[in-house]
Amino acid sequence: MAFSISPVRQSSYRSGRAAMWLGLCGSLGLVAVGGPSMAEEPTASHVQAASAVAPENVVAAGHSHHGEAFDQGPRQAAYLMGTTGQVHFPVTSKHPQVQAWINQGVGQLHGFWYFEAERSFRQAAQLDPDCAIAYWGMAQANINNEKRAKTFIAEAVKRKESASRREQLYIGVLSNWYAFETKNEGDLKRQRAQKSIKELEEIVYEFPDDLEAKAILAxxxxxxxxxxxxxxxVALGTLLDAVLAKHPQHPCHHFVIHLWDYERRERALASAAQCGxxxxGIAHMWHMPGHIYSGLKRYADAAFQQEASARVDHAYMTRDAVLPDQIHNFAHNNEWLCRNLIFLGRLGDATALATNMTSLPRHPKYNRLPGGGSAHYGRLRLWEIYSQFEMWPELIRAAHESTLSPTSNTPEQIKRLRMLARAYDSTGDIPKFDATGKTLRDWRDRITEDRELAMARAEAEARAKEPSKPVDDKAIASARKSATRSTDETLRQLERxxxxxxxxxxxxxxxxxxxxxKLNSAGGANARELARLRLAAGKKEEARTELEKYVSQHAEEVLPLAWLVDFLAEVGDEAAAKEKFTQLQKVAHAADLEAPALQRISKRAKAWGFPDDWRTPRVTPTDIGARPLLASLxxxxxxxxxxxxxxxxxRLPGSSEVSLVSSADSKGKPTIVIFYLGAGCLHCAEQLQKVLxxxxxxxxAGISVVAISTDDLPQLExxxxxFGSDVKIPLLSDSDLLxxxxxRAYDDFEAQPIHGTFLVDGQGKIRWHDLGADPFMDVDFLLEESQRLLNPARxxxxxxxxxxxEGTPASALDPMNQVEKAKSEKTQDTPGNPVSPDIEATSRPRNSRA
Known part of the structure; x- marks a missing residue:
């Protein structure tokens, strides 16, 4: 598909920043000529240092002219999606198209799609800069960013006199919320909450036909x-029922689910069947029913909802060129889907999804490792999948590719070694098992040495602080404890x-x-493995009791039930094994039978006279509503x-002639494409100085680099x-900004270019990008991430x-010892302060090799 955007304004971009400032003050999409201005005094982060091409007090290239709040959030034009919920939020506006954008924005708010909601409200404000409710919407869309929300609601208040009485009440509720200083105190927070609810109730009283007022109050x-x-x-549920009675397809089904989740989930089943x-078009609306179905252990229904959510997100990302982890809830939805696929025994689907999560683009802001993004969750679920399904050769292979490769994160490194040790043991590779165990023990020993050294140094420093006073044993103990606090958890993890x-x-x-x-002290033991060890240790009844208890706690999950069937058959209780097998036939209706645990069951099933595919097809529930085909989403x-x-x-490197350069020149070869804002942008110059x-x-690494400028050819010179001879990449002119x-390296709302950095692979696919008010500066990250994305086997x-x-002297290990020794020598003749004869000795690690 073409990487394009909705039609944008064709205003020309003036290369002179001062001229641009003057010209755009009256023609920006969010400010009317002669109308109220949103612009505040530029903050320090927006003002460039003075130069010939960037005069003082001119907003830095790529930044919004309306203040810092507008640097974040969407910078490209919105489009009417038609799939964000049927809502009607009457608005006062001189422009007839504003109503559609407000309706779309409110629908997106109901689906917690805040990023796109802000885009819709910005589009409304571009059409009608005096539309107060558009700025209210932008504030609502920043529920998790108080600073930006306050900026936006202040703009709404400035314009509320031209709004209707109803709109003024909505603006007042949100303005009062952000004006209420809670000082993070519980009583004040409660008062603020009560005040906001009472004010929303007033809207319901005064405008009883306003469904949005009831939904927002709930x-x-x-x-x-x-x-x-x-x-x-019950009362709150009745309020939402009143909305749905008038409008059965209102997106407040979402709120019904939140209300009854963790309370009485069965009361939300009707909304779970209709929410998506x-x-x-809102992925989160498909995701939320998964909460209800998962809580009721209806894992197949939950997986449908979560897969629907993932597919809707994927379609949106590709269509609108959004990085996966820029999306609220994306990684959480997919990792939960992985969990439910594991419960269902869907080994292949779970593995494919988790592997895909590890392969997604990483970004310092959106998807870090460690962190709460796809990279973290993908690895977490893959370790779980490979170990629970006993896919040990697959684990070893993935651990030696980028999928589960070593990282700079200590807990993840320890987990990787621990999993590899188990995999080597299970596959009979004892030399590698022993080597991995030694690596863990050596690491533990080094940590222990370092901790002893840190405690010794802390003690020496504490003793030297006030040499004239008696030794304070509590202060010494506290110093020693503080010195090792940062490695306490690492040592615990290594010991486990x-x-x-x-x-x-x-x-x-x-x-x-x-x-x-030992396995119990290690924690995280597999229930099947513990049962087998207990059985081997002669504790047959304990093994059975504990495994049955585990299965009862994990009802409707395939693997625990399969473990129990296998165990019962192994101990000779064939009647009980067959009884549990009958349950397993239903639970495993979608399971992959090639998993080792299920292959063992298949062998037993065949001996009992069952066919190769012993699963019982699932009876489709009657309360799930009309579902679309997943592939259509x-x-x-x-x-x-x-x-x-x-x-x-x-200009090409080393050439004095102007050449035509095209994307076709890099066909088959990955390219970093940098969009920079001309010779006058100091941040761009800094970026290029880091890149060159x-x-x-x-x-x-097989990656070419090209830089595209807003400058015309004379300015490009x-x-x-x-840069002189340092220019080793093509510098190209795109003065028309086409x-x-x-x-999308362009702000449609303010008709100006923004910074962009892209990785385009040899097939012309955009594998990674960064767009924003500032250029991407972490070139080392860009290089490493590009290699990871382009070469998964790396x-x-x-x-x-x-x-x-052995024999390393303490002073060579820790330079602080020399400092402390020098301090002690200065004070050793001080009356009343006898120097400890063993300061250097106390600095030497206890029980260490040093």
């Missing part, structure tokens, strides 16, 4: 529940990992009782958008003169900590 009551607990769920259909390795070794040698103890995995073709004039020294490293717009091993060599 939502607000739920949202402030931590400050003002809900005491009558009420606003089919070593306990698990020890347990596996003990089990292999036949000491099952001790293996159980979007692709199952994220598909990178396709970059448009382009051709621009510019790294060009050889990009080229060594100035950039080339500035390519900027096609790549693997970079790491060196793990090891104990220091």
């Amino acid at each position: 939502l607000q009551t739920w949202q402030v529940r931590n400050d003002l607990p809900i005491t009558n769920h 259909q009420a606003a089919p 990992a070593i306990d698990e390795v020890t347990a596996l070794r003990l089990a292999r040698s036949g000491d099952h009782a001790e293996a159980i103890k 979007g692709p199952l995995e994220w598909v990178p958008p396709t970059a448009v073709d382009w051709q621009l004039p510019g 020294p790294k060009v050889k490293e990009f080229e060594a 100035k950039s080339i003169e500035r 390519v900027f717009k096609k790549f 693997f970079q091993d790491v060196t793990y900590p090891t104990p220091r060599p």
